[in-house]
Amino acid sequence: MKVSQVSPDESGIVRWPGTLGARSSVVTIGVFDGMHRGHQALLRRVVELAAKNQDRPMALLFDPSPKLVHSYADSHDMTEPPLDLIRHDPDQIMPLEERLRLMSQLRLDQVVVVRYTLAFAAKSYRFFLKQLTEQLAMRTLVLGRDAQMGAGRVGDIKAIGDLADTGLFNLEVVDDQGPGDCTLPDADGLERRRVRAWSSSHLRQLILDGDVDAALDILGRPHMVQGTVVHGEQRGRRLGFPTANLAPDSQGMMPADGVYAGWLVDLGLPTDPMATPEGREGRLAQGSPWRMPAAISIGTKETFLAPGQQMPRILEANAVRPDWVDLYGHRVRVEFLSRLRGQKRYAGEEPLKRQLALDADRTLELTKAAGRVFSVN
Numbered sequence: 001m002k003v004s005q006v007s008p009d010e011s012g013i014v015r016w017p018g019t020l021g022a023r024s025s026v027v028t029i030g031v032f033d034g035m036h037r038g039h040q041a042l043l044r045r046v047v048e049l050a051a052k053n054q055d056r057p058m059a060l061l062f063d064p065s066p067k068l069v070h071s072y073a074d075s076h077d078m079t080e081p082p083l084d085l086i087r088h089d090p091d092q093i094m095p096l097e098e099r100l101r102l103m104s105q106l107r108l109d110q111v112v113v114v115r116y117t118l119a120f121a122a123k124s125y126r127f128f129l130k131q132l133t134e135q136l137a138m139r140t141l142v143l144g145r146d147a148q149m150g151a152g153r154v155g156d157i158k159a160i161g162d163l164a165d166t167g168l169f170n171l172e173v174v175d176d177q178g179p180g181d182c183t184l185p186d187a188d189g190l191e192r193r194r195v196r197a198w199s200s201s202h203l204r205q206l207i208l209d210g211d212v213d214a215a216l217d218i219l220g221r222p223h224m225v226q227g228t229v230v231h232g233e234q235r236g237r238r239l240g241f242p243t244a245n246l247a248p249d250s251q252g253m254m255p256a257d258g259v260y261a262g263w264l265v266d267l268g269l270p271t272d273p274m275a276t277p278e279g280r281e282g283r284l285a286q287g288s289p290w291r292m293p294a295a296i297s298i299g300t301k302e303t304f305l306a307p308g309q310q311m312p313r314i315l316e317a318n319a320v321r322p323d324w325v326d327l328y329g330h331r332v333r334v335e336f337l338s339r340l341r342g343q344k345r346y347a348g349e350e351p352l353k354r355q356l357a358l359d360a361d362r363t364l365e366l367t368k369a370a371g372r373v374f375s376v377n
């Protein structure tokens with residue numbers, strides 16, 4: 001799969017690389033945060049339609065997300081979000097790199113990462129779609145029913161359908177996937193809004209609530225957080241439950257405080273010659289020695305907090321295995337299979353150790369029962 005990055009100029013015009021229009025294409029457009037089962041179905045349809053006419057299956061991926069750009073602009077005098085916020089979008093379920101990895105498993109031929117800016121957003125949907133037909137040789141456009149694009153978001157399915165009917169391109173609308181709609185609390189926690197059950201918005205809420213079991217059902221694989229292992233207080237090894245502590249700049253949405261069963265995958269040192277995409281796939285595979293069942297804790301290690309003491313939230317994972325593994329400095333991926341319990345302040349090390357032993361046993365049971373590796377294939 002080829003990946004191209006394009007940035008619009010100050011007037012919002014994108015200079016599309018000439019190679020993108022060399023062959024007619026089937027295109028879809030979105031953010032694809034989470035790459036959940038709705039996204040997967042839509043992308044599979046793109047690949048299927050392209051195969052019929054030997055077209056190129058292509059996705060346009062907006063980054064940063066339109067939601068981040070518009071919500072920042074609304075509260076900051078219509079300015080663009082700063083680079084630091086774009087890099088650490090607090091609403092992001094998964095990093096761009098992981099979305100691309102999953103897209104390539106679905107056999108897309110080309111992804112164009114489009115830098116989403118206010119000037120780009122101000123272009124009309126007619127202008128934008130005409131560009132896609134001219135510059136990407138778009139023969140067919142595949143969208144979900146809720147599509148809204150272009151200035152004022154007036155390019156909905158009806159308007160895009162009317163444009164398609166002029167003979168410019170074919171429009172394929174994919175039915176809503178999943179069990180229907182659900183309601184989410186709004187930012188103030190009071191008003192409720194209806195969203196598709198299989199949507200990035202619902203997923204975010206579930207992860208923030210710690211309901212990783214429901215998230216897994218929508219994703220078709222476990223939610224994950226990836227990061228670098230740093231030193232903790234070296235207490236874990238003494239307790240008999242060594243933990244890999246993730247640095248605070250980990251990628252992937254952090255679930256609510258609590259204890260979870262899942263896996264820790266050792267992706268190695270960044271300098272490791274195997275730190276290639278192929279090497280990484282080998283490490284992630286089922287049965288690989290780098291994939292270990294893990295009891296995962298997210299919290300402030302309350303048992304060891306002095307009264308009034310504040311500690312940052314830490315994600316740490318205890319690889320459930322008889323020997324200790326040196327993971328310092330390694331990149332690791334933590335995958336969440338199931339929530340076990342909430343965090344608790346224990347009356348000392350002994351009761352905590354008894355609970356950690358139970359968490360480890362339960363983790364082994366659950367990961368063994370899950371048994372298979374999850375992927376979009």
Ligand SMILES: Cc1cc2nc3c(=O)[nH]c(=O)nc-3n(C[C@H](O)[C@H](O)[C@H](O)COP(=O)(O)O)c2cc1C
Nearest residue numbers: 232233234235236295297301302303318343344359
């Ligand atoms: C599976 C698991 C569950 C945990 N649950 C709790 C808990 O309920 N309360 C708590 O204070 N700490 C909990 N912890 C955190 C431990 O206190 C922490 O791992 C230990 O203090 C080692 O810290 P260190 O890595 O800084 O050495 C848990 C850790 C793991 C791995």
Ligand SMILES: Nc1ncnc2c1ncn2[C@@H]1O[C@H](COP(=O)(O)OP(=O)(O)OP(=O)(O)O)[C@@H](O)[C@H]1O
Nearest residue numbers: 030031032038143144145175176177198199200201
């Ligand atoms: N459950 C679903 N069924 C069918 N199509 C879907 C589903 N979820 C998303 N899509 C489609 O996938 C494309 C990309 O979706 P997008 O990245 O906007 O995410 P989303 O899951 O709809 O998230 P959000 O909650 O932010 O609206 C869109 O065309 C959208 O309509």
